[in-house]
Amino acid sequence: MKAVQYARYGGPEVLALVDVADPPLPDDGVLIAVHAAGVAPGDCKVRQGELQHMFPVKLPKIPGRDGAGIVVAAGAAAGYARPGDRVCFIAQHVEQGGAAELIARRRREIAALPATLSFLEGAALAHAGVCAWIGIVETGAVEPGMKVLVHGGGGAIGSLAVQIAKHRGAEVAATTRSSNADYVAGLGADRVIAYDRDDFTAHPDRYDVVFDLVGGDAHRRSYRVLKPGGTMVYLIAAPIEDLSAEFGVSVKRAVIHDRIETLEAVLALAAKGILRPQVGKVFPLADAADAHRLVESGAHTRGRVVLQVR
Ligand SMILES: NC(=O)c1ccc[n+]([C@@H]2O[C@H](COP(=O)([O-])OP(=O)(O)OC[C@H]3O[C@@H](n4cnc5c(N)ncnc54)[C@H](OP(=O)(O)O)[C@@H]3O)[C@@H](O)[C@H]2O)c1
Structure with missing residues:
Protein backbone atom coordinates (compact mmCIF):
# COMPACT_ATOMS: atom_id res chain seq x y z
CA MET A 1 0.00 0.00 0.00
CA LYS A 2 0.96 3.66 -0.26
CA ALA A 3 1.64 5.42 3.01
CA VAL A 4 3.18 8.64 4.25
CA GLN A 5 6.02 7.84 6.56
CA TYR A 6 9.02 9.36 8.34
CA ALA A 7 12.14 7.43 9.30
CA ARG A 8 13.68 10.20 11.44
CA TYR A 9 12.36 13.12 13.44
CA GLY A 10 12.41 16.51 11.77
CA GLY A 11 10.50 19.10 9.74
CA PRO A 12 7.80 18.31 7.18
CA GLU A 13 10.56 17.40 4.69
CA VAL A 14 11.09 14.08 6.50
CA LEU A 15 7.67 12.93 5.28
CA ALA A 16 7.76 10.69 2.21
CA LEU A 17 5.13 8.84 0.24
CA VAL A 18 6.36 5.24 0.17
CA ASP A 19 5.24 1.70 -0.67
CA VAL A 20 5.01 -0.46 2.43
CA ALA A 21 3.56 -3.89 3.17
CA ASP A 22 -0.17 -3.98 3.86
CA PRO A 23 -0.88 -4.28 7.60
CA PRO A 24 -1.80 -7.86 8.57
CA LEU A 25 -5.46 -8.54 9.34
CA PRO A 26 -5.82 -9.27 13.07
CA ASP A 27 -8.05 -12.24 13.92
CA ASP A 28 -10.17 -9.95 16.10
CA GLY A 29 -9.72 -6.85 13.94
CA VAL A 30 -10.57 -5.28 10.60
CA LEU A 31 -8.72 -3.76 7.69
CA ILE A 32 -9.99 -0.34 6.70
CA ALA A 33 -9.50 1.29 3.30
CA VAL A 34 -8.73 4.80 4.51
CA HIS A 35 -10.54 7.57 2.61
CA ALA A 36 -9.61 10.54 4.77
CA ALA A 37 -7.13 11.16 7.59
CA GLY A 38 -6.83 14.15 9.92
CA VAL A 39 -3.67 16.24 10.29
CA ALA A 40 -3.48 17.62 13.84
CA PRO A 41 -0.90 19.85 15.54
CA GLY A 42 -0.03 16.79 17.63
CA ASP A 43 1.03 14.89 14.48
CA CYS A 44 3.51 17.69 13.72
CA LYS A 45 4.84 17.81 17.29
CA VAL A 46 5.36 14.03 17.33
CA ARG A 47 7.08 14.19 13.90
CA GLN A 48 9.39 16.93 15.19
CA GLY A 49 10.36 14.63 18.07
CA GLU A 50 9.01 17.10 20.63
CA LEU A 51 6.79 14.61 22.45
CA GLN A 52 9.13 11.64 22.79
CA HIS A 53 8.73 11.69 26.57
CA MET A 54 4.95 11.19 26.17
CA PHE A 55 4.80 9.19 22.96
CA PRO A 56 7.82 6.96 22.36
CA VAL A 57 7.07 6.12 18.72
CA LYS A 58 8.76 3.40 16.72
CA LEU A 59 10.37 4.67 13.51
CA PRO A 60 9.54 4.54 10.67
CA LYS A 61 6.22 6.03 11.63
CA ILE A 62 3.02 6.69 9.68
CA PRO A 63 1.43 9.85 11.14
CA GLY A 64 -2.29 10.47 11.61
CA ARG A 65 -4.30 10.33 14.85
CA ASP A 66 -7.66 9.58 13.19
CA GLY A 67 -9.53 9.08 9.95
CA ALA A 68 -12.49 7.52 8.18
CA GLY A 69 -12.93 4.81 5.59
CA ILE A 70 -14.56 1.52 4.65
CA VAL A 71 -13.96 -1.90 6.19
CA VAL A 72 -12.54 -4.16 3.46
CA ALA A 73 -11.79 -7.29 5.49
CA ALA A 74 -12.80 -8.62 8.91
CA GLY A 75 -10.94 -11.24 10.96
CA ALA A 76 -12.65 -14.49 11.98
CA ALA A 77 -13.26 -13.16 15.50
CA ALA A 78 -14.38 -9.67 14.40
CA GLY A 79 -18.13 -10.25 14.35
CA TYR A 80 -18.74 -6.58 15.19
CA ALA A 81 -17.93 -5.35 11.66
CA ARG A 82 -18.33 -6.42 8.05
CA PRO A 83 -16.74 -5.45 4.75
CA GLY A 84 -18.58 -2.42 3.44
CA ASP A 85 -19.10 -0.78 6.86
CA ARG A 86 -18.32 2.96 6.88
CA VAL A 87 -16.29 3.76 9.98
CA CYS A 88 -14.33 6.41 11.83
CA PHE A 89 -11.15 5.28 13.52
CA ILE A 90 -8.72 6.48 16.15
CA ALA A 91 -4.99 5.66 16.18
CA GLN A 92 -2.72 6.50 19.10
CA HIS A 93 0.42 8.52 18.38
CA VAL A 94 2.53 5.50 19.36
CA GLU A 95 0.86 3.35 16.69
CA GLN A 96 1.03 3.49 12.91
CA GLY A 97 -1.48 6.15 11.88
CA GLY A 98 -4.10 7.03 9.31
CA ALA A 99 -1.99 8.60 6.53
CA ALA A 100 -2.01 5.36 4.54
CA GLU A 101 -4.24 3.47 2.15
CA LEU A 102 -4.98 0.79 4.77
CA ILE A 103 -5.07 0.56 8.54
CA ALA A 104 -5.84 -2.38 10.84
CA ARG A 105 -8.06 -1.60 13.82
CA ARG A 106 -9.81 -3.52 16.59
CA ARG A 107 -13.24 -3.26 18.15
CA ARG A 108 -12.65 -0.32 20.45
CA GLU A 109 -10.77 1.73 17.88
CA ILE A 110 -13.61 2.18 15.40
CA ALA A 111 -17.14 3.58 15.42
CA ALA A 112 -19.83 3.64 12.75
CA LEU A 113 -19.68 6.72 10.53
CA PRO A 114 -23.22 8.13 10.25
CA ALA A 115 -24.62 7.95 6.70
CA THR A 116 -25.07 11.72 6.69
CA LEU A 117 -21.34 12.37 7.12
CA SER A 118 -18.68 12.25 4.41
CA PHE A 119 -15.32 10.61 5.03
CA LEU A 120 -13.70 14.06 5.15
CA GLU A 121 -16.19 15.11 7.82
CA GLY A 122 -15.58 11.91 9.77
CA ALA A 123 -11.84 12.54 9.80
CA ALA A 124 -12.30 16.20 10.78
CA LEU A 125 -14.61 15.20 13.61
CA ALA A 126 -13.05 12.13 15.22
CA HIS A 127 -10.11 13.09 17.43
CA ALA A 128 -11.01 16.79 17.51
CA GLY A 129 -14.55 15.94 18.63
CA VAL A 130 -13.28 13.59 21.31
CA CYS A 131 -10.96 16.31 22.65
CA ALA A 132 -13.75 18.90 22.60
CA TRP A 133 -16.13 16.53 24.40
CA ILE A 134 -13.55 15.63 27.04
CA GLY A 135 -12.87 19.34 27.62
CA ILE A 136 -16.43 20.62 27.76
CA VAL A 137 -18.43 17.66 29.08
CA GLU A 138 -16.13 15.28 30.96
CA THR A 139 -13.68 17.81 32.45
CA GLY A 140 -15.50 21.16 32.44
CA ALA A 254 -8.42 17.65 29.84
CA VAL A 255 -6.73 14.26 29.77
CA ILE A 256 -7.25 12.78 26.33
CA HIS A 257 -8.25 9.13 26.36
CA ASP A 258 -9.54 6.99 23.55
CA ARG A 259 -12.63 5.45 25.13
CA ILE A 260 -14.77 4.59 22.15
CA GLU A 261 -17.96 5.68 23.97
CA THR A 262 -16.74 9.28 23.75
CA LEU A 263 -16.25 9.06 19.98
CA GLU A 264 -19.69 7.43 19.69
CA ALA A 265 -21.27 10.27 21.68
CA VAL A 266 -19.67 12.82 19.36
CA LEU A 267 -20.78 10.94 16.24
CA ALA A 268 -24.32 10.63 17.62
CA LEU A 269 -24.55 14.41 17.99
CA ALA A 270 -23.26 14.84 14.44
CA ALA A 271 -25.75 12.26 13.12
CA LYS A 272 -28.56 14.41 14.54
CA GLY A 273 -27.12 17.50 12.85
CA ILE A 274 -26.43 19.13 16.23
CA LEU A 275 -22.66 19.01 15.81
CA ARG A 276 -21.35 20.14 12.43
CA PRO A 277 -17.89 18.77 11.55
CA GLN A 278 -15.49 21.47 10.40
CA VAL A 279 -13.33 20.41 7.47
CA GLY A 280 -10.44 22.79 6.88
CA LYS A 281 -8.13 22.66 3.88
CA VAL A 282 -8.00 19.29 2.10
CA PHE A 283 -4.74 17.88 0.64
CA PRO A 284 -4.10 14.71 -1.35
CA LEU A 285 -2.14 12.05 0.55
CA ALA A 286 0.95 12.73 -1.58
CA ASP A 287 0.99 16.34 -0.32
CA ALA A 288 1.05 15.42 3.37
CA ALA A 289 4.24 17.46 3.88
CA ASP A 290 2.42 20.59 2.67
CA ALA A 291 -0.46 19.80 5.00
CA HIS A 292 1.95 19.54 7.94
CA ARG A 293 3.64 22.79 6.87
CA LEU A 294 0.29 24.58 6.89
CA VAL A 295 -0.73 23.23 10.29
CA GLU A 296 2.65 24.11 11.78
CA SER A 297 2.64 27.62 10.33
CA GLY A 298 -0.38 28.64 12.41
CA ALA A 299 -1.76 30.25 9.24
CA HIS A 300 -4.31 27.48 8.91
CA THR A 301 -7.62 28.44 10.41
CA ARG A 302 -11.12 27.03 10.57
CA GLY A 303 -11.48 23.38 11.42
CA ARG A 304 -9.26 20.39 10.77
CA VAL A 305 -6.81 19.99 7.86
CA VAL A 306 -7.57 16.64 6.23
CA LEU A 307 -5.73 14.32 3.83
CA GLN A 308 -7.88 12.85 1.08
CA VAL A 309 -6.45 9.35 0.71
CA ARG A 310 -8.88 8.03 -1.92
N1 LIG B 1 -3.23 15.61 24.66
C1 LIG B 1 -3.35 16.92 24.61
O1 LIG B 1 -3.11 17.58 25.59
C2 LIG B 1 -3.80 17.58 23.33
C3 LIG B 1 -4.70 16.92 22.49
C4 LIG B 1 -5.15 17.59 21.35
C5 LIG B 1 -4.70 18.88 21.07
N2 LIG B 1 -3.80 19.47 21.89
C6 LIG B 1 -3.32 20.84 21.61
O2 LIG B 1 -4.42 21.73 21.66
C7 LIG B 1 -4.19 22.83 20.76
C8 LIG B 1 -5.43 23.01 19.86
O3 LIG B 1 -5.55 21.92 18.98
P1 LIG B 1 -6.36 22.07 17.61
O4 LIG B 1 -6.27 20.77 16.93
O5 LIG B 1 -7.70 22.70 17.85
O6 LIG B 1 -5.42 23.14 16.87
P2 LIG B 1 -5.77 24.16 15.69
O7 LIG B 1 -6.80 23.61 14.79
O8 LIG B 1 -4.47 24.58 15.10
O9 LIG B 1 -6.44 25.38 16.44
C9 LIG B 1 -5.71 26.25 17.25
C10 LIG B 1 -6.41 27.61 17.18
O10 LIG B 1 -5.82 28.47 18.13
C11 LIG B 1 -6.16 29.77 17.72
N3 LIG B 1 -5.30 30.77 18.35
C12 LIG B 1 -3.98 30.99 18.16
N4 LIG B 1 -3.56 31.98 18.96
C13 LIG B 1 -4.64 32.38 19.68
C14 LIG B 1 -4.87 33.35 20.71
N5 LIG B 1 -3.86 34.12 21.16
N6 LIG B 1 -6.09 33.47 21.22
C15 LIG B 1 -7.10 32.70 20.80
N7 LIG B 1 -6.97 31.76 19.84
C16 LIG B 1 -5.76 31.61 19.29
C17 LIG B 1 -6.10 29.79 16.24
O11 LIG B 1 -7.25 30.52 15.92
P3 LIG B 1 -7.30 31.60 14.72
O12 LIG B 1 -7.21 30.74 13.50
O13 LIG B 1 -8.60 32.28 14.87
O14 LIG B 1 -6.08 32.46 14.88
C18 LIG B 1 -6.25 28.30 15.84
O15 LIG B 1 -7.39 28.11 15.06
C19 LIG B 1 -2.91 22.48 20.00
O16 LIG B 1 -1.82 23.15 20.59
C20 LIG B 1 -2.77 20.98 20.19
O17 LIG B 1 -1.44 20.52 20.08
C21 LIG B 1 -3.35 18.85 23.03
Whole structure:
Protein backbone atom coordinates (compact mmCIF):
# COMPACT_ATOMS: atom_id res chain seq x y z
CA MET A 1 0.00 0.00 0.00
CA LYS A 2 0.96 3.66 -0.26
CA ALA A 3 1.64 5.42 3.01
CA VAL A 4 3.18 8.64 4.25
CA GLN A 5 6.02 7.84 6.56
CA TYR A 6 9.02 9.36 8.34
CA ALA A 7 12.14 7.43 9.30
CA ARG A 8 13.68 10.20 11.44
CA TYR A 9 12.36 13.12 13.44
CA GLY A 10 12.41 16.51 11.77
CA GLY A 11 10.50 19.10 9.74
CA PRO A 12 7.80 18.31 7.18
CA GLU A 13 10.56 17.40 4.69
CA VAL A 14 11.09 14.08 6.50
CA LEU A 15 7.67 12.93 5.28
CA ALA A 16 7.76 10.69 2.21
CA LEU A 17 5.13 8.84 0.24
CA VAL A 18 6.36 5.24 0.17
CA ASP A 19 5.24 1.70 -0.67
CA VAL A 20 5.01 -0.46 2.43
CA ALA A 21 3.56 -3.89 3.17
CA ASP A 22 -0.17 -3.98 3.86
CA PRO A 23 -0.88 -4.28 7.60
CA PRO A 24 -1.80 -7.86 8.57
CA LEU A 25 -5.46 -8.54 9.34
CA PRO A 26 -5.82 -9.27 13.07
CA ASP A 27 -8.05 -12.24 13.92
CA ASP A 28 -10.17 -9.95 16.10
CA GLY A 29 -9.72 -6.85 13.94
CA VAL A 30 -10.57 -5.28 10.60
CA LEU A 31 -8.72 -3.76 7.69
CA ILE A 32 -9.99 -0.34 6.70
CA ALA A 33 -9.50 1.29 3.30
CA VAL A 34 -8.73 4.80 4.51
CA HIS A 35 -10.54 7.57 2.61
CA ALA A 36 -9.61 10.54 4.77
CA ALA A 37 -7.13 11.16 7.59
CA GLY A 38 -6.83 14.15 9.92
CA VAL A 39 -3.67 16.24 10.29
CA ALA A 40 -3.48 17.62 13.84
CA PRO A 41 -0.90 19.85 15.54
CA GLY A 42 -0.03 16.79 17.63
CA ASP A 43 1.03 14.89 14.48
CA CYS A 44 3.51 17.69 13.72
CA LYS A 45 4.84 17.81 17.29
CA VAL A 46 5.36 14.03 17.33
CA ARG A 47 7.08 14.19 13.90
CA GLN A 48 9.39 16.93 15.19
CA GLY A 49 10.36 14.63 18.07
CA GLU A 50 9.01 17.10 20.63
CA LEU A 51 6.79 14.61 22.45
CA GLN A 52 9.13 11.64 22.79
CA HIS A 53 8.73 11.69 26.57
CA MET A 54 4.95 11.19 26.17
CA PHE A 55 4.80 9.19 22.96
CA PRO A 56 7.82 6.96 22.36
CA VAL A 57 7.07 6.12 18.72
CA LYS A 58 8.76 3.40 16.72
CA LEU A 59 10.37 4.67 13.51
CA PRO A 60 9.54 4.54 10.67
CA LYS A 61 6.22 6.03 11.63
CA ILE A 62 3.02 6.69 9.68
CA PRO A 63 1.43 9.85 11.14
CA GLY A 64 -2.29 10.47 11.61
CA ARG A 65 -4.30 10.33 14.85
CA ASP A 66 -7.66 9.58 13.19
CA GLY A 67 -9.53 9.08 9.95
CA ALA A 68 -12.49 7.52 8.18
CA GLY A 69 -12.93 4.81 5.59
CA ILE A 70 -14.56 1.52 4.65
CA VAL A 71 -13.96 -1.90 6.19
CA VAL A 72 -12.54 -4.16 3.46
CA ALA A 73 -11.79 -7.29 5.49
CA ALA A 74 -12.80 -8.62 8.91
CA GLY A 75 -10.94 -11.24 10.96
CA ALA A 76 -12.65 -14.49 11.98
CA ALA A 77 -13.26 -13.16 15.50
CA ALA A 78 -14.38 -9.67 14.40
CA GLY A 79 -18.13 -10.25 14.35
CA TYR A 80 -18.74 -6.58 15.19
CA ALA A 81 -17.93 -5.35 11.66
CA ARG A 82 -18.33 -6.42 8.05
CA PRO A 83 -16.74 -5.45 4.75
CA GLY A 84 -18.58 -2.42 3.44
CA ASP A 85 -19.10 -0.78 6.86
CA ARG A 86 -18.32 2.96 6.88
CA VAL A 87 -16.29 3.76 9.98
CA CYS A 88 -14.33 6.41 11.83
CA PHE A 89 -11.15 5.28 13.52
CA ILE A 90 -8.72 6.48 16.15
CA ALA A 91 -4.99 5.66 16.18
CA GLN A 92 -2.72 6.50 19.10
CA HIS A 93 0.42 8.52 18.38
CA VAL A 94 2.53 5.50 19.36
CA GLU A 95 0.86 3.35 16.69
CA GLN A 96 1.03 3.49 12.91
CA GLY A 97 -1.48 6.15 11.88
CA GLY A 98 -4.10 7.03 9.31
CA ALA A 99 -1.99 8.60 6.53
CA ALA A 100 -2.01 5.36 4.54
CA GLU A 101 -4.24 3.47 2.15
CA LEU A 102 -4.98 0.79 4.77
CA ILE A 103 -5.07 0.56 8.54
CA ALA A 104 -5.84 -2.38 10.84
CA ARG A 105 -8.06 -1.60 13.82
CA ARG A 106 -9.81 -3.52 16.59
CA ARG A 107 -13.24 -3.26 18.15
CA ARG A 108 -12.65 -0.32 20.45
CA GLU A 109 -10.77 1.73 17.88
CA ILE A 110 -13.61 2.18 15.40
CA ALA A 111 -17.14 3.58 15.42
CA ALA A 112 -19.83 3.64 12.75
CA LEU A 113 -19.68 6.72 10.53
CA PRO A 114 -23.22 8.13 10.25
CA ALA A 115 -24.62 7.95 6.70
CA THR A 116 -25.07 11.72 6.69
CA LEU A 117 -21.34 12.37 7.12
CA SER A 118 -18.68 12.25 4.41
CA PHE A 119 -15.32 10.61 5.03
CA LEU A 120 -13.70 14.06 5.15
CA GLU A 121 -16.19 15.11 7.82
CA GLY A 122 -15.58 11.91 9.77
CA ALA A 123 -11.84 12.54 9.80
CA ALA A 124 -12.30 16.20 10.78
CA LEU A 125 -14.61 15.20 13.61
CA ALA A 126 -13.05 12.13 15.22
CA HIS A 127 -10.11 13.09 17.43
CA ALA A 128 -11.01 16.79 17.51
CA GLY A 129 -14.55 15.94 18.63
CA VAL A 130 -13.28 13.59 21.31
CA CYS A 131 -10.96 16.31 22.65
CA ALA A 132 -13.75 18.90 22.60
CA TRP A 133 -16.13 16.53 24.40
CA ILE A 134 -13.55 15.63 27.04
CA GLY A 135 -12.87 19.34 27.62
CA ILE A 136 -16.43 20.62 27.76
CA VAL A 137 -18.43 17.66 29.08
CA GLU A 138 -16.13 15.28 30.96
CA THR A 139 -13.68 17.81 32.45
CA GLY A 140 -15.50 21.16 32.44
CA ALA A 141 -18.87 19.58 33.40
CA VAL A 142 -20.61 22.38 31.51
CA GLU A 143 -24.30 22.65 32.41
CA PRO A 144 -27.23 24.76 31.23
CA GLY A 145 -26.92 28.42 32.16
CA MET A 146 -23.17 28.38 32.66
CA LYS A 147 -20.98 30.99 31.01
CA VAL A 148 -18.15 29.43 29.01
CA LEU A 149 -15.18 30.98 27.21
CA VAL A 150 -13.44 28.92 24.51
CA HIS A 151 -9.98 30.10 23.45
CA GLY A 152 -9.18 29.16 19.86
CA GLY A 153 -12.84 28.93 18.79
CA GLY A 154 -11.94 28.75 15.10
CA GLY A 155 -9.59 25.78 15.40
CA ALA A 156 -10.26 22.08 14.96
CA ILE A 157 -11.13 21.41 18.60
CA GLY A 158 -12.42 24.89 19.46
CA SER A 159 -14.97 24.96 16.63
CA LEU A 160 -16.50 21.76 18.01
CA ALA A 161 -16.17 22.85 21.65
CA VAL A 162 -18.22 25.98 20.90
CA GLN A 163 -21.00 23.83 19.42
CA ILE A 164 -20.93 21.24 22.22
CA ALA A 165 -21.03 23.95 24.92
CA LYS A 166 -24.01 25.59 23.17
CA HIS A 167 -25.74 22.24 22.96
CA ARG A 168 -25.21 21.79 26.71
CA GLY A 169 -27.18 25.02 27.25
CA ALA A 170 -24.26 27.31 28.07
CA GLU A 171 -23.80 30.93 27.08
CA VAL A 172 -20.67 30.76 24.97
CA ALA A 173 -17.98 33.30 24.21
CA ALA A 174 -15.01 32.43 22.00
CA THR A 175 -11.75 34.03 20.98
CA THR A 176 -10.46 33.90 17.43
CA ARG A 177 -8.62 36.13 14.97
CA SER A 178 -10.81 38.93 13.57
CA SER A 179 -10.95 37.39 10.07
CA ASN A 180 -12.65 34.35 11.65
CA ALA A 181 -15.14 36.28 13.79
CA ASP A 182 -18.14 35.69 11.50
CA TYR A 183 -17.19 32.06 11.08
CA VAL A 184 -17.11 31.45 14.84
CA ALA A 185 -20.37 33.36 15.33
CA GLY A 186 -21.85 31.04 12.70
CA LEU A 187 -20.92 28.07 14.88
CA GLY A 188 -23.28 29.43 17.52
CA ALA A 189 -21.01 31.48 19.79
CA ASP A 190 -23.02 34.17 21.60
CA ARG A 191 -20.04 36.48 21.70
CA VAL A 192 -16.88 36.45 19.63
CA ILE A 193 -13.77 38.26 20.81
CA ALA A 194 -11.17 38.97 18.13
CA TYR A 195 -7.90 38.46 19.97
CA ASP A 196 -5.96 40.57 17.44
CA ARG A 197 -8.30 43.54 17.99
CA ASP A 198 -9.86 43.28 21.45
CA ASP A 199 -8.70 42.28 24.91
CA PHE A 200 -10.87 39.44 26.20
CA THR A 201 -10.18 40.53 29.79
CA ALA A 202 -11.64 44.00 29.15
CA HIS A 203 -15.25 42.75 28.90
CA PRO A 204 -17.15 42.62 32.24
CA ASP A 205 -18.34 39.01 31.67
CA ARG A 206 -16.99 36.43 34.09
CA TYR A 207 -17.05 32.72 33.25
CA ASP A 208 -17.80 29.46 35.02
CA VAL A 209 -15.50 27.58 32.65
CA VAL A 210 -12.65 28.67 30.38
CA PHE A 211 -11.55 26.03 27.87
CA ASP A 212 -7.99 26.98 27.00
CA LEU A 213 -6.70 25.57 23.71
CA VAL A 214 -3.95 28.17 23.39
CA GLY A 215 -1.92 28.25 26.61
CA GLY A 216 0.84 30.75 27.39
CA ASP A 217 -0.28 34.35 27.72
CA ALA A 218 -3.95 33.56 26.93
CA HIS A 219 -3.91 31.05 29.78
CA ARG A 220 -2.24 33.38 32.27
CA ARG A 221 -4.65 36.24 31.55
CA SER A 222 -7.70 33.96 31.72
CA TYR A 223 -7.60 33.55 35.50
CA ARG A 224 -8.98 37.01 35.99
CA VAL A 225 -12.05 36.35 33.81
CA LEU A 226 -13.10 33.26 35.80
CA LYS A 227 -15.74 33.54 38.50
CA PRO A 228 -14.48 32.63 41.98
CA GLY A 229 -14.64 28.82 42.15
CA GLY A 230 -14.69 28.62 38.34
CA THR A 231 -12.81 26.03 36.31
CA MET A 232 -9.97 26.45 33.88
CA VAL A 233 -9.80 23.46 31.55
CA TYR A 234 -6.72 23.21 29.38
CA LEU A 235 -5.17 21.01 26.74
CA ILE A 236 -1.43 20.94 26.39
CA ALA A 237 -0.75 23.75 23.91
CA ALA A 238 1.80 26.45 24.87
CA PRO A 239 3.18 25.89 28.40
CA ILE A 240 0.98 27.09 31.26
CA GLU A 241 1.57 28.38 34.75
CA ASP A 242 -0.96 27.17 37.33
CA LEU A 243 -2.25 30.29 39.14
CA SER A 244 -5.37 28.61 40.54
CA ALA A 245 -4.53 29.14 44.22
CA GLU A 246 -3.92 32.88 43.70
CA PHE A 247 -7.30 33.33 41.97
CA GLY A 248 -9.44 30.85 43.92
CA VAL A 249 -10.34 28.73 40.90
CA SER A 250 -9.53 25.19 39.86
CA VAL A 251 -7.32 24.15 36.97
CA LYS A 252 -8.00 20.84 35.26
CA ARG A 253 -6.14 19.30 32.39
CA ALA A 254 -8.42 17.65 29.84
CA VAL A 255 -6.73 14.26 29.77
CA ILE A 256 -7.25 12.78 26.33
CA HIS A 257 -8.25 9.13 26.36
CA ASP A 258 -9.54 6.99 23.55
CA ARG A 259 -12.63 5.45 25.13
CA ILE A 260 -14.77 4.59 22.15
CA GLU A 261 -17.96 5.68 23.97
CA THR A 262 -16.74 9.28 23.75
CA LEU A 263 -16.25 9.06 19.98
CA GLU A 264 -19.69 7.43 19.69
CA ALA A 265 -21.27 10.27 21.68
CA VAL A 266 -19.67 12.82 19.36
CA LEU A 267 -20.78 10.94 16.24
CA ALA A 268 -24.32 10.63 17.62
CA LEU A 269 -24.55 14.41 17.99
CA ALA A 270 -23.26 14.84 14.44
CA ALA A 271 -25.75 12.26 13.12
CA LYS A 272 -28.56 14.41 14.54
CA GLY A 273 -27.12 17.50 12.85
CA ILE A 274 -26.43 19.13 16.23
CA LEU A 275 -22.66 19.01 15.81
CA ARG A 276 -21.35 20.14 12.43
CA PRO A 277 -17.89 18.77 11.55
CA GLN A 278 -15.49 21.47 10.40
CA VAL A 279 -13.33 20.41 7.47
CA GLY A 280 -10.44 22.79 6.88
CA LYS A 281 -8.13 22.66 3.88
CA VAL A 282 -8.00 19.29 2.10
CA PHE A 283 -4.74 17.88 0.64
CA PRO A 284 -4.10 14.71 -1.35
CA LEU A 285 -2.14 12.05 0.55
CA ALA A 286 0.95 12.73 -1.58
CA ASP A 287 0.99 16.34 -0.32
CA ALA A 288 1.05 15.42 3.37
CA ALA A 289 4.24 17.46 3.88
CA ASP A 290 2.42 20.59 2.67
CA ALA A 291 -0.46 19.80 5.00
CA HIS A 292 1.95 19.54 7.94
CA ARG A 293 3.64 22.79 6.87
CA LEU A 294 0.29 24.58 6.89
CA VAL A 295 -0.73 23.23 10.29
CA GLU A 296 2.65 24.11 11.78
CA SER A 297 2.64 27.62 10.33
CA GLY A 298 -0.38 28.64 12.41
CA ALA A 299 -1.76 30.25 9.24
CA HIS A 300 -4.31 27.48 8.91
CA THR A 301 -7.62 28.44 10.41
CA ARG A 302 -11.12 27.03 10.57
CA GLY A 303 -11.48 23.38 11.42
CA ARG A 304 -9.26 20.39 10.77
CA VAL A 305 -6.81 19.99 7.86
CA VAL A 306 -7.57 16.64 6.23
CA LEU A 307 -5.73 14.32 3.83
CA GLN A 308 -7.88 12.85 1.08
CA VAL A 309 -6.45 9.35 0.71
CA ARG A 310 -8.88 8.03 -1.92
N1 LIG B 1 -3.23 15.61 24.66
C1 LIG B 1 -3.35 16.92 24.61
O1 LIG B 1 -3.11 17.58 25.59
C2 LIG B 1 -3.80 17.58 23.33
C3 LIG B 1 -4.70 16.92 22.49
C4 LIG B 1 -5.15 17.59 21.35
C5 LIG B 1 -4.70 18.88 21.07
N2 LIG B 1 -3.80 19.47 21.89
C6 LIG B 1 -3.32 20.84 21.61
O2 LIG B 1 -4.42 21.73 21.66
C7 LIG B 1 -4.19 22.83 20.76
C8 LIG B 1 -5.43 23.01 19.86
O3 LIG B 1 -5.55 21.92 18.98
P1 LIG B 1 -6.36 22.07 17.61
O4 LIG B 1 -6.27 20.77 16.93
O5 LIG B 1 -7.70 22.70 17.85
O6 LIG B 1 -5.42 23.14 16.87
P2 LIG B 1 -5.77 24.16 15.69
O7 LIG B 1 -6.80 23.61 14.79
O8 LIG B 1 -4.47 24.58 15.10
O9 LIG B 1 -6.44 25.38 16.44
C9 LIG B 1 -5.71 26.25 17.25
C10 LIG B 1 -6.41 27.61 17.18
O10 LIG B 1 -5.82 28.47 18.13
C11 LIG B 1 -6.16 29.77 17.72
N3 LIG B 1 -5.30 30.77 18.35
C12 LIG B 1 -3.98 30.99 18.16
N4 LIG B 1 -3.56 31.98 18.96
C13 LIG B 1 -4.64 32.38 19.68
C14 LIG B 1 -4.87 33.35 20.71
N5 LIG B 1 -3.86 34.12 21.16
N6 LIG B 1 -6.09 33.47 21.22
C15 LIG B 1 -7.10 32.70 20.80
N7 LIG B 1 -6.97 31.76 19.84
C16 LIG B 1 -5.76 31.61 19.29
C17 LIG B 1 -6.10 29.79 16.24
O11 LIG B 1 -7.25 30.52 15.92
P3 LIG B 1 -7.30 31.60 14.72
O12 LIG B 1 -7.21 30.74 13.50
O13 LIG B 1 -8.60 32.28 14.87
O14 LIG B 1 -6.08 32.46 14.88
C18 LIG B 1 -6.25 28.30 15.84
O15 LIG B 1 -7.39 28.11 15.06
C19 LIG B 1 -2.91 22.48 20.00
O16 LIG B 1 -1.82 23.15 20.59
C20 LIG B 1 -2.77 20.98 20.19
O17 LIG B 1 -1.44 20.52 20.08
C21 LIG B 1 -3.35 18.85 23.03
